[in-house]
Amino acid sequence: MPVELELHNEPLPLAAPFRIAGHVFEAMPATVATLRDGRHVGRGEAAGVYYNDDRPETMLATLEALRPRIEAGLDRGALRALLPAGGARNALDCALWELESQRSGLPVWRLAGLDGVRPLLTTFTVGADDPATMAERAAAYTQARALKLKLTGEPDLDAARVRAVRARCPEAWIGVDANQGYDAATLPRLLPALVAAGVSLLEQPCARGREDELDGIARAVPIAADESILDLAELEARHRHFDVVNIKLDKCGGLTEGLLMARRARALGKRVMVGNMAGTSLAAAPAFVLGQYCDVVDLDGPIFLAQDRSPSVRYEDGRIVCGDEVWGPGAPG
Structure with missing residues (x-):
């Protein structure tokens, strides 16, 4: 039509x-x-x-x-x-x-084949800064049950960041995202600090295209692919290097591809994560559908904007909630 x-x-x-x-x-x-x-x-x-x-x-x-x-x-x-x-x-x-x-x-x-949707426990992201500031920002997420800390590839400083946040947020699930900041020489210096702090996930430690650097690294913490795996074809080519696959709709080209990736990752024995690029609720809503199939959810993007759309997703008790009025049959024309 x-x-x-x-x-x-x-x-x-x-x-x-x-x-x-x-x-x-x-x-x-x-x-x-x-x-x-x-x-x-x-x-x-x-x-x-x-x-x-x-x-x-x-x-x-x-x-x-x-x-x-x-x-x-x-x-x-x-x-x-x-x-x-x-x-x-x-x-x-x-x-x-x-x-x-x-x-x-x-x-x-x-x-998309679901019988219903549920609120999803989501991480709340703390941007890279000095350890004390990151700890304050993490603690300011009073409803958060899960945190994602941005690291910069400096092992000693990143270790201090993780320790500071863990001290302020002793009960929270914590994952860290290195955004390609490490290599085979520096990553082993960081891992003991992650283990000591009870970190549950290490996202994209090494550069896209240099995934082989992970082959000799002990999996003290599960490692997730973000920049390294964009779409279904790259999932097939690179999945062996990773324990978890972070699917982002901007990377893979939409909800259609994202659902295919989630199902294929499961078949390959991988855990599945959904992330976002800090868009509005209009971007978070399709990712929320994909998130129903995921083990780890990182859909806090709208909270970083100066202004979101209305109607919008909601954050309640550390979870993201998205109704059909945001995107779907009940959404405004």
């Missing part, structure tokens, strides 16, 4: 600068794709993948160039063949899911 495509970019400034290894973010701009058929609406939001130079300006141009093909009508399978993994496909794929949801009157989660 033909549709009308609307495209625009939004700046999405953060409430405060956010630091990870090698980057400081002050905004997380996104592309929003909207499909209309005269009665129903489908929307998708994507921030892209910054380390692949996949940015809103290029995503918008990619989708604009395909406007005639998109407006003629296509399904998610055709889209998966038409565009590579990345933000442009994510925005359009999610818009197609919501459009189908509104046309059918069924929630997206039911279309």
